[in-house]
Amino acid sequence: MALAADDAEAVVAPTALHGQPSARRSRADEARRFADLLRQQIHADSFADRGLPPESELAHEFGVSRNAVRDGLALLKQEGLIDRAPRVGTHVARRKYDHGLDALLGLRETLKEHGEVRNDVRVAREITPPPAVVRRLQLAAGESAVYIERVRYLGDLPLSLDLTYLVPDIGRNILGRDLEHNDVFTLIEEVCGQPLGSADVAIESVNADAHSAANLQTPDGAALLLLERLTRLVDGRPVDLEYIRMRGDRITMRSNLIRRPEISNWELT
Incomplete structure (x- = not known):
């Protein structure tokens, strides 16, 4: 039986962060790892004068799927670190x-x-x-x-x-x-x-x-x-x-x- 897209992604992620070969890991694991690395960049003021890149660019840079990027950004939004809005994009809400x-x-x-x-x-x-x-x-x-x-x-x-x-x-x-x-x-x-x-x-x-x-x-x-x-x-x-x-x-x-x-x-x- 064929797996749904999200289920297939949960079994094998395409690449690990920074392009290294991926071990088996869940989408939630990828999202959490992505969020940890992006959080560090936000704390370092990497996006102080601009919004965050689009999901597609973040997925390519960190070597994760678009779904993992979306879930990771949701984690950071829940923390109050970023704001997201249609046609506005993703921005740092308030620094730590x-x-x-x-x-x-x-x-x-x-x-x-x-x-x-x-x-x-x-x-x-x-x-x-x-x-x-x-x-x-x-x-x-x-x-x-x-x-x-x-x-x-x-x-x-x-x-x-x-x-x-x-x-x-x-x-x-x-x-x-x-x-x-x-x-x-x-x-x-x-x-x-x-x-x-x-x-x-x-x-x-x-x-x-x-x-x-x-x-x-x-x-x-x-x-x-x-x-x-x-x-x-x-x-x-x-x-x-x-x-x-x-x-x-x-x-x-x-x-x-x-x-x-x-x-x-x-x-x-």
Whole structure:
């Protein structure tokens, strides 16, 4: 019995990406692989001043079928990365912003080349901290902490919801500062008179709860990047514990990693 066109394509794709011989793979696999490579080009501003090429050109460039291109573009549209319309074509909807992991910087410092970051301060007060915060900040029994909650915007676009816990001696001084227009990191260094030194960072994907979704203007259950960061002064004292929910459709986390094997394990030629 003859296979339908889509079924036949799902059994054997014509070529692999970049023209290499194709292994057996499904149309969905091809679409996902194509979308990953095209996403990288979009992030690199390859289409900043023009629309994306037609489906036929993309199929030829990436060595995939037109159907795989169409499905891959649908994935990127669902992410909010591109817009598509008849007789208009395909265009980048709104770019994502790189947030580096190679240096200890606040969001305002990180995105200074893209515009002004402002903070909508929702809460800023002294609290009795939960036990988990007490442990992480190495607080004494009965010691308070300062809690700050902010929604952070680039222009009118909400990028992150930041929940920050500070040790009391530093936090109390920060409460009187300009929290709307400054990174907390900058204020900590001004108050302490010494620089921040290091941070422990964990990043994971979480679904937006109702509170986060409302503040970040995303649907309930949307994918967010949760960055947990414990920051220390240069002398090693932990002073700042943050839980930062970032819009995954607007932020890309980037780093430059270097592998340093023991030279003695390698034979140099």
